[in-house]
Amino acid sequence: MPLNLQAKKFKNTSDLRESGNPVDVLHHLLFDDMEAVNALIIERLQSNVPLIPELGKHLIESGGKRLRPLLTLASAHLCGYKGRHHIPLAASVEFIHTATLLHDDVVDQSDLRRGKISANALWGNKPSVLVGDFLFSRSFELMVEANSIEVLAILSKASSKIAEGEVAQLLTTHNLATTEHDYLKVIESKTAQLFAAATRLGPVLADFEELHKDALEKYGLFLGTAFQLVDDVLDYKADDPLLGKKMGNDFKEGKVTLPIIIAYKNADFKEKLFWKRTFEEGKQDPSDLEEAVAYFHKYNAFEKTIEKAKSYQAKALDELEYFAGSPIQDALIELTNFVVNRSY
Amino acid sequence: MPLNLQAKKFKNTSDLRESGNPVDVLHHLLFDDMEAVNALIIERLQSNVPLIPELGKHLIESGGKRLRPLLTLASAHLCGYKGRHHIPLAASVEFIHTATLLHDDVVDQSDLRRGKISANALWGNKPSVLVGDFLFSRSFELMVEANSIEVLAILSKASSKIAEGEVAQLLTTHNLATTEHDYLKVIESKTAQLFAAATRLGPVLADFEELHKDALEKYGLFLGTAFQLVDDVLDYKADDPLLGKKMGNDFKEGKVTLPIIIAYKNADFKEKLFWKRTFEEGKQDPSDLEEAVAYFHKYNAFEKTIEKAKSYQAKALDELEYFAGSPIQDALIELTNFVVNRSY
Numbered sequence: 001m002p003l004n005l006q007a008k009k010f011k012n013t014s015d016l017r018e019s020g021n022p023v024d025v026l027h028h029l030l031f032d033d034m035e036a037v038n039a040l041i042i043e044r045l046q047s048n049v050p051l052i053p054e055l056g057k058h059l060i061e062s063g064g065k066r067l068r069p070l071l072t073l074a075s076a077h078l079c080g081y082k083g084r085h086h087i088p089l090a091a092s093v094e095f096i097h098t099a100t101l102l103h104d105d106v107v108d109q110s111d112l113r114r115g116k117i118s119a120n121a122l123w124g125n126k127p128s129v130l131v132g133d134f135l136f137s138r139s140f141e142l143m144v145e146a147n148s149i150e151v152l153a154i155l156s157k158a159s160s161k162i163a164e165g166e167v168a169q170l171l172t173t174h175n176l177a178t179t180e181h182d183y184l185k186v187i188e189s190k191t192a193q194l195f196a197a198a199t200r201l202g203p204v205l206a207d208f209e210e211l212h213k214d215a216l217e218k219y220g221l222f223l224g225t226a227f228q229l230v231d232d233v234l235d236y237k238a239d240d241p242l243l244g245k246k247m248g249n250d251f252k253e254g255k256v257t258l259p260i261i262i263a264y265k266n267a268d269f270k271e272k273l274f275w276k277r278t279f280e281e282g283k284q285d286p287s288d289l290e291e292a293v294a295y296f297h298k299y300n301a302f303e304k305t306i307e308k309a310k311s312y313q314a315k316a317l318d319e320l321e322y323f324a325g326s327p328i329q330d331a332l333i334e335l336t337n338f339v340v341n342r343s344y
Numbered sequence: 345m346p347l348n349l350q351a352k353k354f355k356n357t358s359d360l361r362e363s364g365n366p367v368d369v370l371h372h373l374l375f376d377d378m379e380a381v382n383a384l385i386i387e388r389l390q391s392n393v394p395l396i397p398e399l400g401k402h403l404i405e406s407g408g409k410r411l412r413p414l415l416t417l418a419s420a421h422l423c424g425y426k427g428r429h430h431i432p433l434a435a436s437v438e439f440i441h442t443a444t445l446l447h448d449d450v451v452d453q454s455d456l457r458r459g460k461i462s463a464n465a466l467w468g469n470k471p472s473v474l475v476g477d478f479l480f481s482r483s484f485e486l487m488v489e490a491n492s493i494e495v496l497a498i499l500s501k502a503s504s505k506i507a508e509g510e511v512a513q514l515l516t517t518h519n520l521a522t523t524e525h526d527y528l529k530v531i532e533s534k535t536a537q538l539f540a541a542a543t544r545l546g547p548v549l550a551d552f553e554e555l556h557k558d559a560l561e562k563y564g565l566f567l568g569t570a571f572q573l574v575d576d577v578l579d580y581k582a583d584d585p586l587l588g589k590k591m592g593n594d595f596k597e598g599k600v601t602l603p604i605i606i607a608y609k610n611a612d613f614k615e616k617l618f619w620k621r622t623f624e625e626g627k628q629d630p631s632d633l634e635e636a637v638a639y640f641h642k643y644n645a646f647e648k649t650i651e652k653a654k655s656y657q658a659k660a661l662d663e664l665e666y667f668a669g670s671p672i673q674d675a676l677i678e679l680t681n682f683v684v685n686r687s688y
Contacts, residue, residue, distance in 0.1 A: 047508055047511075048508075049508050049511045049512045049515065050515070051511050051514070051515060052508065052511055100477075103473050103474065103477060125469070126514055127511065127514060129447050129473055130447065130507060130510045130511045130514065131507075131511060133444075133447060133480070133503075133506075133507040133510065134504060134507035134508060134511065136477070136480065136503075136507075137500060137503035137504035137506070137507050138504055140484055140496070140500035140503065141497075141500045141501060141504055143496075143500075144493060144496050144497045144500055147493055148493075149488060149491055149493065152484070152487075152488050152496060153485075153488045156481060156484035156485045156487075156488055157485060159477075159480075159481035159484065160478060160481035160482055160485055162477075162481070163474055163475075163477040163478035163480075163481050164391055164392075164393050164396065164478060166474045166477070167391075167393045167395050167396055167471065167474045167475060167478065168393045170395070170470055170471060170474065171393065171394070171395060
């Protein structure tokens with residue numbers, strides 16, 4: 001069952017319960033806001049330069065689950081925010097994310113992103129870099145509309161951290177000396193920081209105390225970390241044509257994730273040679289992926305990674321306790337549980 | 345005589361007059377501020393991710409004339425601004441410029457930038473894209489320090505326009521149907537917008553009336569346009585190892601500039617075939633550049649381009665008349681004249 005690709009309104013609560021997907025529940029609860037965010041995203045992709053809306057349309061149609069703008073809206077609602085500034089900020093967060101994906105595609109030369117041919121495979125590297133820059137600039141224009149220096153400080157700092165994380169990840173590529181600590185630092189920067197910024201925005205807009213701002217920021221940070229850990233396990237599960245993921249892509253690209261770190265740490269002499277050849281030197285035969293997965297199983301690398309994700313899940317749930325019960329809080333709790341239990 | 349690469353203090357005014365370079369005069373007048381800007385640039389290039397300061401150091405040492413931060417500082421002084429916010433903003437403007445250059449190097453695959461091997465030739469495309477993103481994010485962090493939504497609106501809008509201009513330029517590449525109007529739009533976006541934002545910042549910081557903000561913004565816009573027009577002529581003059589420019593680089597890369605537009609518009613049938621082969625299809629022999637330059641001379645394409653630049657110079661000078669006479673105003677007038685009369 002794939003994550004839904006668009007805001008959808010369920011006719012009644014029992015339909016919703018059947019879906020069983022807390023992302024759907026959030027889309028349902030935040031339907032009107034998400035519609036406004038989607039309309040704003042489409043509006044701000046406009047440009048007199050034809051390539052920009054063209055490439056933008058491709059990105060929009062590639063969809064994605066809009067998890068980051070959803071979290072931005074949810075955090076605002078959780079804090080009872082009654083204004084409208086969360087709308088441009090949710091769009092801004094999605095633009096930052098999309099710009100990062102575009103630049104990441106250039107970097108990784110990956111051919112597939114979310115089940116569609118990646119923008120850079122279709123248009124080449126040049127437009128991907130420059131349209132990414134455009135989206136990134138537009139994200140700052142959207143932020144300015146919230147008219148708050150505090151908001152701008154949060155999102156500009158998050159952007160720097162994301163870029164730092166992307167560079168740091170580059171340095172760990174094909175590098176078997178990467179430790180669990182290094183790896184956690186990378187995913188905290190490149191993935192969890194944007195979640196953390198998104199969820200901090202709500203209490204900032206609602207003018208809550210520092211305690212609540214910190215709690216929701218930490219919630220986003222832990223949720224984002226758990227999300228990435230699970231993503232890194234799912235990379236080794238079956239192909240997912242809908243998400244555009246090819247099984248074992250990380251292994252092929254020499255991307256260090258926790259399963260690799262665990263398997264390499266426990267490897268015997270022969271296995272160490274295997275990892276050096278396939279992963280460090282990138283000399284891979286078609287059968288090597290299967291062998292790698294066998295080593296992951298031998299050392300329970302997937303289970304241990306999910307265990308780690310669950311420790312972040314627990315910490316994330318703790319932070320939600322600072323907030324009063326509400327349907328949004330319930331949905332965030334369910335989302336947090338779903339992130340570590342999902343199989344897609 | 346190259347533009348100077350660093351802030352320098354002249355012992356006395358006669359030394360300065362000998363240099364004859366108004367950029368030197370501005371560096372002299374704004375020496376303390378420029379030192380503060382340079383220190384801030386170095387500080388904000390720091391990161392725990394080793395590749396970032398390493399690549400940053402390369403960029404810093406490649407130097408450049410720091411024209412955009414100089415203009416930021418000059419516009420603040422011209423308006424009698426007494427605060428300190430122009431320092432982070434000048435650094436911010438330089439970071440935006442440097443990020444653009446880094447991404448431009450990826451795009452153009454040019455091997456030389458300012459006389460040194462370009463960052464992407466040394467480190468590859470990946471780090472150039474990601475470190476560019478880092479610089480761009482840091483530029484927004486610096487802007488936030490000026491604590492003004494108006495400032496952030498100006499610079500985020502300028503960033504969007506620059507990115508749009510870069511994409512638009514991509515669409516004109518190898519395209520002989522590009523008109524003078526198209527071309528002027530492109531250079532206005534990709535070059536003049538950052539000049540315009542830099543010079544608008546001064547009256548904004550000093551809390552001047554809209555009239556003065558608009559005047560200095562237009563000054564920057566016209567100056568930047570004149571600057572780019574002259575740059576596009578200088579591309580066809582001799583090699584400049586210090587600036588890292590190879591003669592005729594634009595021709596080789598299929599970059600449409602005004603001399604090409606003029607020569608193609610006036611071309612006879614045989615010449616049109618020449619341009620189609622060499623420029624549109626990119627099939628060039630070593631002797632083609634010489635032939636192209638001969639056509640530029642035949643139709644006075646360089647003179648006409650410089651004439652166009654001079655019309656922008658005149659409009660730029662008009663805008664400076666809204667401001668009271670001062671050494672800074674004198675230096676800006678001289679700079680404006682220098683931009684169109686320089687031979688480097």
